[in-house]
Amino acid sequence: xxxxxxxxxxxxxxxxxxxxxxxxxxxxxxxxxxxxxxxxxxxxxxxxxxxxxxxxxxxxxxxxxxxxxxxxxxxxxxxxxxxxxxxxxxxxxxxxxxxxxxxxxxxxxxxxxxxxxxxxxxxxxxxxxxxxxxxxxxxxxxxxxxxxxxxxxxxxxxxxxxxxxxxxxxxxxxxxxxxxxxxxxxxxxxxxxxxxxxxxxxxxxxxxxxxxxxxxxxxxxxxxxxxx
Amino acid sequence: xxxxxxxxxxxxxxxxxxxxxxxxxxxxxxxxxxxxxxxxxxxxxxxxxxxxxxxxxxxxxxxxxxxxxxxxxxxxxxxxxxxxxxxxxxxxxxxxxxxxxxxxxxxxxxxxxxxxxxxxxxxxxxxxxxxxxxxxxxxxxxxxxxxxxxxxxxxxxxxxxxxxxxxxxxxxxxxxxxxxxxxxxxxxxxxxxxxxxxxxxxxxxxxxxxxxxxxxxxxxxxxxxxxx
Numbered sequence: 006x007x008x009x010x011x012x013x014x015x016x017x018x019x020x021x022x023x024x025x026x027x028x029x030x031x032x033x034x035x036x037x038x039x040x041x042x043x044x045x046x047x048x049x050x051x052x053x054x055x056x057x058x059x060x061x062x063x064x065x066x067x068x069x070x071x072x073x074x075x076x077x078x079x080x081x082x083x084x085x086x087x088x089x090x091x092x093x094x095x096x097x098x099x100x101x102x103x104x105x106x107x108x109x110x111x112x113x114x115x116x117x118x119x120x121x122x123x124x125x126x127x128x129x130x131x132x133x134x135x136x137x138x139x140x141x142x143x144x145x146x147x148x149x150x151x152x153x154x155x156x157x158x159x160x161x162x163x164x165x166x167x168x169x170x171x172x173x174x175x176x177x178x179x180x181x182x183x184x185x186x187x188x189x190x191x192x193x194x195x196x197x198x199x200x201x202x203x204x205x206x207x208x209x210x211x212x213x214x215x216x217x218x219x220x221x222x223x224x225x226x227x228x229x230x231x232x233x
Numbered sequence: 234x235x236x237x238x239x240x241x242x243x244x245x246x247x248x249x250x251x252x253x254x255x256x257x258x259x260x261x262x263x264x265x266x267x268x269x270x271x272x273x274x275x276x277x278x279x280x281x282x283x284x285x286x287x288x289x290x291x292x293x294x295x296x297x298x299x300x301x302x303x304x305x306x307x308x309x310x311x312x313x314x315x316x317x318x319x320x321x322x323x324x325x326x327x328x329x330x331x332x333x334x335x336x337x338x339x340x341x342x343x344x345x346x347x348x349x350x351x352x353x354x355x356x357x358x359x360x361x362x363x364x365x366x367x368x369x370x371x372x373x374x375x376x377x378x379x380x381x382x383x384x385x386x387x388x389x390x391x392x393x394x395x396x397x398x399x400x401x402x403x404x405x406x407x408x409x410x411x412x413x414x415x416x417x418x419x420x421x422x423x424x425x426x427x428x429x430x431x432x433x434x435x436x437x438x439x440x441x442x443x444x445x446x447x448x449x450x451x452x453x454x455x456x457x458x459x460x461x
Contacts, residue, residue: 031262
């Protein structure tokens with residue numbers, strides 16, 4: 006299977022918006038929905054209902070907000086931690102939708118012990134494929150929690166803080182239990198040693214697949230995600 | 234189960250946009266996706282791959298364009314008939330996405346015989362809950378095809394030309410095989426006598442459900458639609 010480097014991932018994204026004329030709203034909705042489905046397939050709602058969704062400042066965080074909303078509609082009890090919000094109508098509306106669905110927002114970074122007591126699962130939607138180290142100071146406390154916690158982590162597209170191509174780095178080496186690659190896996194997914202690897206974001210036009218030689222697996226039936 | 238009248242359907246829609254701050258892009262993507270899933274559950278891709286998607290000038294037509302794109306990603310061979318396009322960036326982009334995925338556009342209304350020879354299924358996404366009779370002249374030929382055809386029809390939200398509350402009317406009385414009610418069924422769905430009735434559009438916030446006393450069935454697991 007083809008793994009994208011950072012430049013290819015950026016180019017695929019730009020083409021989806023500029024050439025194929027998708028809106029961010031559309032693709033974020035489909036990406037976040039597929040993440041919520043992958044989570045539901047790996048972590049049963051009866052055993053993992055209490056979910057801490059950690060959202061970063063960019064589109065990865067937006068995917069996390071959409072995922073939180075769909076998890077809530079599927080009976081999970083998500084809480085959102087969203088330390089650094091980018092002023093942007095789309096993200097503000099996504100947050101508003103979550104609030105309107107009574108999804109609580111956690112203002113202060115929870116301590117590792119609190120996370121262990123209050124949650125069954127963490128969604129890591131902090132940084133995506135455009136991340137470049139180092140981790141900014143606002144995110145050091147939550148990255149620290151991700152590194153120390155014993156509860157399972159589901160990472161959206163990239164385990165946050167990992168190098169997009171080289172994988173774990175000296176200052177960030179946690180291992181998620183679930184990785185949901187979006188559109189196509191990035192290089193760092195080769196180094197993923199967790200239990201479940203899914204592909205989500207079932208929206209790639211055949212001609213774009215061909216151009217980037219994305220030999221992606223077929224999604225079965227009506228599934229929005231597929232196990233790799 | 235609660236059935237919405239035309240005014241309630243309009244109010245629910247307005248609240249989703251104005252109070253809950255969803256964008257049309259988001260909800261149309263989820264609605265169209267759920268329609269494609271309901272279609273795939275009722276009409277196997279091996280036996281019903283050739284699909285004529287008839288799109289109207291409003292949001293119902295937009296749902297149809299989204300549905301066509303997702304059907305194409307699931308292996309169906311949709312063709313779009315879209316006689317009256319509203320100049321609107323969203324619809325233009327949805328059409329562009331379909332064209333970029335090599336979904337053919339049919340310019341002239343196909344005759345009944347041609348439809349019978351070339352297609353296995355028709356998606357009726359002409360008019361939605363804001364339709365008020367009579368049918369405008371641009372749509373009379375395609376409504377005529379829907380009335381005469383023997384191949385199955387899947388209607389999005391409302392069988393087109395039916396009265397939103399009273400059902401069939403004297404100048405439009407075809408019966409779809411599948412009806413996909415979106416958000417909540419409208420009054421006319423009580424008179425539906427076809428084989429399959431699904432509910433799609435899994436995005437209704439609990440507080441909106443409560444306000445309009447929408448006693449909707451639970452969607453199972455990760456499903457985007459549910460059989461009624």
